[in-house]
Amino acid sequence: MARALMIGAGGVASVCAHKCVQNHEVFTELCIASRTLSKCQALKDQLDGKGTEITIAQLDADNTDDVISLIEQYKPDIVINLALPYQDLSIMDACLATKTHYLDTANYEPEDTAKFEYKWQWAYRERFEKAGITGILGSGFDPGVTSVFSAYALKHYFDEIHYIDILDCNAGDNGYPFATNFNPEINIREVSAKGSYWENGEWIETEPMEIKRVYDFPQVGEKSMYLLHHEELESLALNITGIRRIRFFMTFSESYLTHLKCLENVGMTSIEPILFQGMEIVPLQFLKAVLPDPASLGPLTKGKTNIGCIFHGVKDGVEKSYYVYNVCDHEETYKEVGSQAVSYTTGVPAMIGAMLVVTGQWARPGVYNVEEFDPDAFMEALNQWGLPWVEDFSPTPVE
Numbered sequence: 575m576a577r578a579l580m581i582g583a584g585g586v587a588s589v590c591a592h593k594c595v596q597n598h599e600v601f602t603e604l605c606i607a608s609r610t611l612s613k614c615q616a617l618k619d620q621l622d623g624k625g626t627e628i629t630i631a632q633l634d635a636d637n638t639d640d641v642i643s644l645i646e647q648y649k650p651d652i653v654i655n656l657a658l659p660y661q662d663l664s665i666m667d668a669c670l671a672t673k674t675h676y677l678d679t680a681n682y683e684p685e686d687t688a689k690f691e692y693k694w695q696w697a698y699r700e701r702f703e704k705a706g707i708t709g710i711l712g713s714g715f716d717p718g719v720t721s722v723f724s725a726y727a728l729k730h731y732f733d734e735i736h737y738i739d740i741l742d743c744n745a746g747d748n749g750y751p752f753a754t755n756f757n758p759e760i761n762i763r764e765v766s767a768k769g770s771y772w773e774n775g776e777w778i779e780t781e782p783m784e785i786k787r788v789y790d791f792p793q794v795g796e797k798s799m800y801l802l803h804h805e806e807l808e809s810l811a812l813n814i815t816g817i818r819r820i821r822f823f824m825t826f827s828e829s830y831l832t833h834l835k836c837l838e839n840v841g842m843t844s845i846e847p848i849l850f851q852g853m854e855i856v857p858l859q860f861l862k863a864v865l866p867d868p869a870s871l872g873p874l875t876k877g878k879t880n881i882g883c884i885f886h887g888v889k890d891g892v893e894k895s896y897y898v899y900n901v902c903d904h905e906e907t908y909k910e911v912g913s914q915a916v917s918y919t920t921g922v923p924a925m926i927g928a929m930l931v932v933t934g935q936w937a938r939p940g941v942y943n944v945e946e947f948d949p950d951a952f953m954e955a956l957n958q959w960g961l962p963w964v965e966d967f968s969p970t971p972v973e
Contacts, residue, residue: 576932577603579648579674581635581665582656583613585868585913586679586714589921590656591617591628592911593959598625600929605648607633608657620912635661641668650674651932654924659683659760666698666709673705675931679714679924680760681805692808692943699941709941713927714920715881715900716742716822717806718944719956723883723898723963724814726949731896734816735887739972740804743825744916745794746877746904750866752833758862765834766843770803771821772811783831787823787972791880792964793901799823809943816887823972837861868917875904875914884969897969900961910960919961926955 578594578601580587587606594601604626606614614630621628629648634640635657645653645668655665655678662682669676682694695711702709712718720740728735754761769780785801804822811817837843842861847854882899900919907918927944930936936947944952956963 575600575602576651577601577605577649578652578654578928578932579605579607579645579650580654580656581607581633581641581661583608583610583617584656585917586921586924587656588617589907589911589913589917590654590924591621592913593922593925594928595621595624595626595628597925597929597959600933601626601925603627603629605629605631605644605650607631607635607644609634636664638664638667638671641665642671645669645672645674652677652928654928655679656921656924663694666695669707669709670698670701670705673707675708675710675937676702677710677713677924677928677931679712679718679920681711681717683763692805695941703940706939708931708937708939710927710931710936711941711943712806712809713923713944715923715961716740716804717809718920718923718927719900719961720881720883721806721810721943721945722949722952722956724810724885725945725947726953727883727885727896727898728814729949731894732816732885732887732889735814735885736816736818737884737886738810738814738817738820739884740806740820740822741789741791741799741880741882741884741899741972742823743789743791743794743797743799743880744877745791745797745825746875746879746915748866748871748875748914750871750874751829753866753871754868758865758868762834762837762843762858762861763845764802764804765824765826766838767803769801770807771801771819772807772817773819783826789823789972790970792899792966794878794880797825798828799825806943810945813943813945821972868914871914873908875908878903879915879919881919882963884972886971895967895969895971897966898963899966900956900963902961907960922959922961923952923956926952926959929955 611632652675902915904915
């Protein structure tokens with residue numbers, strides 16, 4: 575029925591590819607493209623003969639002309655961008671030039687500065703609309719599922735949502751004293767940046783890890799979590815009726831934070847180039863090279879993730895609260911698709927968003943965040959494709 579071009583061959587892409595093949599009635603053909611052809615071939619070897627026709631291609635996603643050339647050659651119905659966030663705009667440009675639908679899981683950020691904003695991609699809205707193609711931003715878990723949770727809560731349980739707290743808990747243990755469960759470069763940039771939250775129409779900025787809370791997560795237990803800036807705050811502040819405050823919290827172990835602080839103190843998390851033995855290197859990129867590849871952590875990781883949203887607002891003039899979340903088991907996801915749960919929780923929603931576009935349910939010319947569409951089909955698909963959600967109508971609030 576549909577032909578998809580997936581750019582990227584890391585942990586998230588591996589999950590997305592497995593899910594596209596499981597959903598082979600929709601995704602009859604899939605091209606996996608990456609700078610490293612051997613990664614594409616390894617995925618093809620795993621997935622061949624399971625119902626989806628798999629092809630592979632070597633691609634420099636920084637080069638728009640190369641992306642255009644591959645799109646023109648393969649003629650996909652949609653491009654699923656699971657490359658680095660730095661490459662979002664070059665891929666969007668290629669989709670515009672070829673009038674091809676686009677989807678990603680993380681917003682664009684410039685390589686030379688840790689900025690997490692949608693403005694660069696929102697600037698494509700009119701051009702995508704005129705081209706008659708759909709651009710979906712942030713169809714991962716957070717952003718992605720948490721944004722769909724917000725749209726679902728507003729549609730079914732609230733007239734206005736005043737407060738949203740997004741809680742991202744990874745209680746997995748991979749045995750390493752310090753490792754990241756997704757791209758180390760992106761992870762460390764995100765965590766070491768200043769925090770912020772949206773309140774009463776403006777951004778309140780905090781120092782990194784300044785605000786800490788302890789929360790008792792269902793099926794996981796009490797964990798320390800810290801306020802971060804996260805991109806979905808920006809779009810939800812615009813798209814969810816009645817918003818007064820939105821915050822994002824993520825859990826971190828003491829070991830992770832101690833190692834991170836040490837690395838920051840010696841300059842290893844810097845994105846400013848330095849001269850080393852006559853060559854320019856970026857310390858954070860070097861650190862990424864010596865840390866474990868997140869894709870290798872699957873067989874080592876035990877424990878669960880719990881990611882969800884707590885809402886407080888009004889319905890028919892009465893105040894109410896609502897908590898919706900997903901619990902994912904690292905060992906179970908590894909058994910199913912050979913990846914740990916952090917990759918799984920991002921890769922599954924990427925497939926679901928792409929499915930909704932190619933089947934016409936989310937096909938609308940322009941560039942959109944996922945909460946701008948009807949959430950019901952996405953919520954139903956989460957239950958079907960491995961990310962079942964749980965509702966709680968009397969949750970413990972975050973102070």
